[in-house]
Amino acid sequence: MPTPVVDAFPASQHGASAQPRTLWRLRPFRLLLTARACSALGDGLSRVGLVFTVLGLPGGTAADLAVVMVCLALPQLLLAPLGGVLADRLPRGRIMVVADLLGATTHAVLAVAVLSGTTSIPVLAVLAAATSVSTSLFGPASRAAVPELISTVHLQSAYAVLRTSTAVAMLIGLSCSSAVVVLVGPGVAFAVDALSYVVSALCIAAARVPSHRVRGDSRPWADLREGARLVAQRRWVWRTSLHIGTCFATFGAVTTILGPVAVSDGLGGVWAWSVIIAAPSVGALLGCTVGYRIRPVKPLVWAIGCAAVYPIPMVSLALGAPVPVSASAMFLVGLGTSLSLILWDTALNQHIPAELRGRVASIDDLTHLTLTPVALQVAGPLATAYGHRPVLLGCALIIATSAALALLSPHVRNLSSLAATPPSTDTMLCPDTASDHPHAVSAPHQGNPRPANDVEAENVGK
Numbered sequence: 001m002p003t004p005v006v007d008a009f010p011a012s013q014h015g016a017s018a019q020p021r022t023l024w025r026l027r028p029f030r031l032l033l034t035a036r037a038c039s040a041l042g043d044g045l046s047r048v049g050l051v052f053t054v055l056g057l058p059g060g061t062a063a064d065l066a067v068v069m070v071c072l073a074l075p076q077l078l079l080a081p082l083g084g085v086l087a088d089r090l091p092r093g094r095i096m097v098v099a100d101l102l103g104a105t106t107h108a109v110l111a112v113a114v115l116s117g118t119t120s121i122p123v124l125a126v127l128a129a130a131t132s133v134s135t136s137l138f139g140p141a142s143r144a145a146v147p148e149l150i151s152t153v154h155l156q157s158a159y160a161v162l163r164t165s166t167a168v169a170m171l172i173g174l175s176c177s178s179a180v181v182v183l184v185g186p187g188v189a190f191a192v193d194a195l196s197y198v199v200s201a202l203c204i205a206a207a208r209v210p211s212h213r214v215r216g217d218s219r220p221w222a223d224l225r226e227g228a229r230l231v232a233q234r235r236w237v238w239r240t241s242l243h244i245g246t247c248f249a250t251f252g253a254v255t256t257i258l259g260p261v262a263v264s265d266g267l268g269g270v271w272a273w274s275v276i277i278a279a280p281s282v283g284a285l286l287g288c289t290v291g292y293r294i295r296p297v298k299p300l301v302w303a304i305g306c307a308a309v310y311p312i313p314m315v316s317l318a319l320g321a322p323v324p325v326s327a328s329a330m331f332l333v334g335l336g337t338s339l340s341l342i343l344w345d346t347a348l349n350q351h352i353p354a355e356l357r358g359r360v361a362s363i364d365d366l367t368h369l370t371l372t373p374v375a376l377q378v379a380g381p382l383a384t385a386y387g388h389r390p391v392l393l394g395c396a397l398i399i400a401t402s403a404a405l406a407l408l409s410p411h412v413r414n415l416s417s418l419a420a421t422p423p424s425t426d427t428m429l430c431p432d433t434a435s436d437h438p439h440a441v442s443a444p445h446q447g448n449p450r451p452a453n454d455v456e457a458e459n460v461g462k
Contacts (some may be wrong), residue, residue: 023161028149028207035203036142036162037169039100042196044173046107049186053114054124056186065122071125075132077369081139084362085223086356087141094210096145097201099138104197106130107190114187139365147349148210156346156417157298160291163338167284167287187425227359230352236411237348240300241364243406244344247307249371250395251333253379254314258395261388262317263326271325276313283334290335296392299417303343304403306336311396318392347415 023029050072054065086095110127113119150158180189231237255277263272288304296302313329321329352360382391406412 023150023154023158024405026149028209029158031203031207032145032149032209033165033391035096035100035200035207037165037206038196038199038203039103040166040169041173042107044170044175045177045180045189046186046193047174048177049181049189050124050128051185052181052205053119057119057121057379060121067121068124068128072128072132073346073369073373075104075129076136077366078372079133080362080366080369081224081227081359082220082362083136083138084140084227084359085220086137087144087358087362088223088227089220091209092145092148092358093204093207095141096138096204096209099134099141099202100197100204102137103131103134104194104201107194107197111187111190111194114185114190137215140358143345143361144349144354145209146345147354147357149207152350155349156295157292158343159342159345163291163342164285164288167281167288167338171281171285224359226358227363230356231360231363234351234411235409236300236359236415237364239406239409240303240344240347241367241410243402244340245306245367245371246312246402247337247399248368249375250398251310252372253375254317254392254395256313256376257379258383258388258392259317261383262320262392263323275323276327276330280334280337283336284333284338285334287335287338288342290319291339294339295417296343297416298413299343299347300412300415301407303347304406304412305339306340306343308400308403309333309336310399311364314392314396314399318389318396347417350417351415434451439460 019383024033026239050068054060054068057064106127109418110119110124112320113123113127146162147155177189180186180192231241259276260273294302309317309332313326313333316326348360348364349357379391379395384396
């Protein structure tokens with residue numbers, strides 16, 4: 001597959017962190033960033049539209065909305081491992097293009113059905129499931145594709161810029177979604193989202209993500225077992241993934257069930273909750289800004305430490321703190337989450353072999369997708385039986401315990417960042433991508449770096 005024509009990282013900036021404007025000059029990364037931002041903008045517009053489409057149908061109820069939401073979530077839960085296997089067996093760029101085209105088709109059909117007045121709950125459920133399939137294919141391939149374009153030592157900067165752009169685009173989409181739905185209807189929102197998928201597909205196709213080396217003599221089930229075996233062997237992977245999944249699951253229960261109940265109990269109701277729930281998005285933007293400026297030597301210690309802010313809003317809501325206090329606590333959660341995920345994605349892609357990244361990413365996603373519905377199912381009945389305050393405090397205790405257990409592992413504490421001491425001859429591009437470019441700085445191809453602390457993958461059980 002032809003390598004993309006790009007500008008190498010300037011020699012004067014060797015060993016320094018990549019600045020956003022420097023990353024923007026790299027055509028493949030610029031196209032990938034544009035694709036992700038367009039998708040996030042469209043998704044933000046259509047998210048509110050789907051809810052009001054269901055509730056706006058004759059006889060539409062909360063139960064109908066639950067059916068559609070289950071169809072939107074269940075395929076992603078079931079197909080996440082398959083998405084990872086495909087991301088490691090097939091060219092990742094092509095998978096992302098196919099996933100985007102499927103999403104574009106789904107939303108175009110949805111727009112036509114809504115605008116023509118022919119939609120129904122079964123139609124919405126089927127289209128929601130098709131959208132979920134698209135997400136299952138796109139996610140692992142997208143996470144594993146970034147290291148194909150950017151050199152290992154600059155991955156953290158790349159992930160920070162990607163998260164900043166998608167967060168801003170999602171905020172814009174969500175901010176405009178209500179006005180679009182009210183003024184022109186949800187059908188237009190779905191049509192715009194379909195167009196965003198098309199733009200994303202075109203950008204990714206133009207980026208020409210380099211093909212990774214794949215084995216053609218293995219079966220998909222064997223590939224999946226190989227990925228699960230690697231996750232089980234590398235203790236820092238499953239311990240950190242389990243902790244982050246626990247944070248996401250308990251926080252999802254807070255934002256969906258426990259938080260609204262808490263603020264409705266004398267704290268201001270809907271107005272107060274709208275202020276509190278908007279704060280993490282603002283904090284996430286600041287977290288992304290910090291994410292491409294810091295370079296911690298022990299990234300997982302920092303990632304888990306950043307996630308340690310999750311209990312703060314849970315305690316503040318349980319104690320009935322004023323709205324500004326709870327909103328400030330949620331701001332810290334947004335900041336900590338964005339930093340934690342930037343460091344986590346960077347560590348995964350620095351230390352996991354290229355041919356296994358898709359499967360490891362899908363197993364990581366599967367952890368989060370599995371724990372969240374469990375937390376939602378448990379939090380509601382517990383809050384009804386014992387009240388929201390003890391359940392909120394229990395969630396805070398669960399996260400603190402999870403963080404402590406993760407940090408007890410020396411494999412988590414000792415994992416070092418490969419960007420801590422970058423080689424002086426490194427380029428902004430990964431070696432395979434930069435080697436054919438006439439202006440690239442020469443750097444020997446050393447393959448996938450294998451730090452000493454990853455030797456534990458071979459010594460488990462010994």
